[in-house]
Amino acid sequence: MVRRPLRSTFHQIRVQAFAAIGIVAAIAVAWWMKVEDARAPHAVPQIALGEPVKVGRAVFTPQSLVIRNAPPSSANGSGRKLVLAGQLENATGESQVAMFGFPEELPALSSGGTDFPAPTVYLDRDNAPLKQLQPRIREAVSIVWDVPESWREQEVTVAFSTQQFKLRDNLYAKASWLLFHPSGTLRARPEVEP
Amino acid sequence: MKPLASVLIVLLGGGILGVLMSTLPSYDSSLRPIAVHADAKGVGQGRLFAAELKGLTSADAISYAWAGTETVRDTSATFLVAELSVTALRKSLMIEAVWLGATGRRYSQSARVENAPRTLPSTWFQPGLHDTTRAVFELPEDEIPGGQLVLTARGNAILDSAVHLSAPATPPQKRDTLRLEP
Secondary structure (H helix, E strand, C coil), X not given: CCCCCHHHHHHHHHHHHHHHHHHHHHHHHHHHHHHHHHHCCCXXXXXXXXXXXXXECEEEEEEEEEEEECCCCCCCEEEEEEEEEEEEEECCCECECCCCCCCCCCCXXXXXXXXXXXXXXXXXXXXXXXXXXXXXXXXXXXXXXXXXXXXXXXXXXXXXXXXXXXXXXXXXCCCEEEEEEEEEEEEECCEECC | CXXXXXXXXXXHHHHHHHHHHHHCCCHHHHCCCEEEECCCCCXXXXXXXXXXXXXXXXXXXXXXXXXXXXXXXXXXXXEEEEEEEEEECCCCECEEEEEXXXXXXXXXXXXXXXXXXXXXXXXXXXXXXXXXXXXXXXXXXXXXXXXXXXXXXXXXXXXXXXXXXECXXXXXXXXXXXXXXX
């Protein structure tokens, strides 16, 4: 049997202990980060009319919420439309066709358990669907929902979400638009337009 | 002494990696189009086409006829109309234009006037034939002086040439309403 010097054994134990502490610390930190992420739910801020909220790749400032009588644009529409009007500003340094992100995530309307179809966004200036938004030019827009016949006037909730921008992504170090996350919720009772 | 040397080697390696990471060109800057600037005569010659900026006009509103309907577009900023002469060099192609503003922001052609006559999005260029066309932008007025018109062949312009045509030193003539004729 070969006898190893006591000093060499201590050195080996010290190196292994050092490596083990490092591994355990890395696991503990990663685990705690996940716990922390799950433990603290990200509270979605409540916004009011007049307060800006991030949407997709732009910033929207809602200014009015009204119910307007108009010809129905679809077979199951009731002729009423819910119109959320406001100012939309491009938050990027280039012309955007994906103001509400890509794939597009338009504001989601909910009220009284009714299913609302996806809205259409109009550029008020042209009274035509919004196709593009230029940097540094705020535009008045209207987000318009067809209201189902069964829905009665009551408080509505509009949920907004924004797309995350990463200057250097983890794969190619390329500027990328990534996941969506909720950015704000508007609760308001719409006014009925005469 | 030996453990200290090991720690120093690890730290040195980390430092070198950090320097490499911070100085590595980004994906976008490595694969962007290659800028080609106009020569003394004002002609910018790319790999697939040559282009010349014939003039700039700005306007508060644009009007044109499309499919028998009169269309007028106004803006809270300004419309910038760039008149261009373009020659395809190797094959039939379409061209995209971006106005690189004085602040560095990139303005694509306005989709609000996409049906206007003789505009870039609807024009094909044939090899050897000179053709005139126009690009219409909607932008704040202070983006015009010091800006550049950047032209690329439509499609993927990665590592292809991008022709840069600088704006003249004098501000463009401004009109209340500019009529775009065929």
